[in-house]
Amino acid sequence: MKNKLLIIGASGHGKVVADIALKMNKWKCVAFLDDDESVKTSLGIKVIGKTEDALKHLNDCDIFVGIGNNAIREKLQEKLELEGASLPILIHPNAVIGEEVKIKSGTVVMAGVVINCSTALGKGCIINTGATIDHDNNIEDYVHISPGVNTAGSVKIGRLTWIGIGSVVSNNVSITQRSILGANATVVKNLTEPGTYVGVPARRLTNENTHSS
Numbered sequence: 001m002k003n004k005l006l007i008i009g010a011s012g013h014g015k016v017v018a019d020i021a022l023k024m025n026k027w028k029c030v031a032f033l034d035d036d037e038s039v040k041t042s043l044g045i046k047v048i049g050k051t052e053d054a055l056k057h058l059n060d061c062d063i064f065v066g067i068g069n070n071a072i073r074e075k076l077q078e079k080l081e082l083e084g085a086s087l088p089i090l091i092h093p094n095a096v097i098g099e100e101v102k103i104k105s106g107t108v109v110m111a112g113v114v115i116n117c118s119t120a121l122g123k124g125c126i127i128n129t130g131a132t133i134d135h136d137n138n139i140e141d142y143v144h145i146s147p148g149v150n151t152a153g154s155v156k157i158g159r160l161t162w163i164g165i166g167s168v169v170s171n172n173v174s175i176t177q178r179s180i181l182g183a184n185a186t187v188v189k190n191l192t193e194p195g196t197y198v199g200v201p202a203r204r205l206t207n208e209n210t211h212s213s
């Protein structure tokens with residue numbers, strides 16, 4: 001771990017990431033990188049360069065990708081990993097993490113989250129505000145669990161999936177990779193085809209647009 005933290009992305013999600021980093025009180029200095037030149041500060045924290053500048057700071061900074069879009073976050077984190085970057089895990093001090101929980105690099109766990117025992121979180125995941133992830137879940141890489149989601153026991157969520165705000169996933173259910181669950185969806189059986197699912201119980205949207213946040 002380094003004593004400086006660089007966060008890529010200074011917009012809404014990046015700001016929440018920075019707020020968590022400040023509350024963890026582990027870094028002497030926190031700064032942003034952002035490709036929008038008009039953004040000079042965010043949350044009172046300086047933007048000191050663009051995404052491409054991350055490579056100049058590999059030796060002196062931990063780097064965190066604070067981008068909400070799953071596919072973009074994956075692309076940036078994978079490149080940084082190849083370059084040997086130090087990619088921390090961010091956990092808000094008011095999150096509750098059970099025994100035997102495994103969390104991989106580049107994942108953020110936000111305020112009010114509860115993760116029960118024996119659950120595994122992959123790399124580059126977002127576990128957003130107030131979500132609960134129960135025991136023995138397997139959340140693969142670059143998944144976004146939106147605010148207020150509840151997953152029951154032994155749920156599996158495939159890589160790059162986005163679970164929309166307030167959704168519920170019943171116990172022992174698997175959701176395949178690259179899926180999107182709309183706000184307030186309820187999943188009661190396995191979703192085996194990637195797609196966008198909405199409603200109670202969740203059903204696939206027929207005319208899907210392409211979303212990847």
Ligand SMILES: CC(=O)SCCNC(=O)CCNC(=O)[C@H](O)C(C)(C)COP(=O)(O)OP(=O)(O)OC[C@H]1O[C@@H](n2cnc3c(N)ncnc32)[C@H](O)[C@@H]1OP(=O)(O)O
Binds near residue numbers: 182
């Ligand atoms: C901190 C943060 O902000 S984290 C971010 C949290 N944000 C979210 O969780 C947002 C989740 N996104 C959604 O729910 C979106 O509506 C999506 C991704 C499911 C669908 O978006 P789009 O592909 O643009 O679909 P669109 O808005 O055109 O809707 C298509 C149809 O599905 C319906 N629909 C869309 N979302 C939902 C939903 N959540 N539940 C039920 N029906 C829905 C629409 O009413 C529409 O129906 P119609 O064709 O009969 O008019």
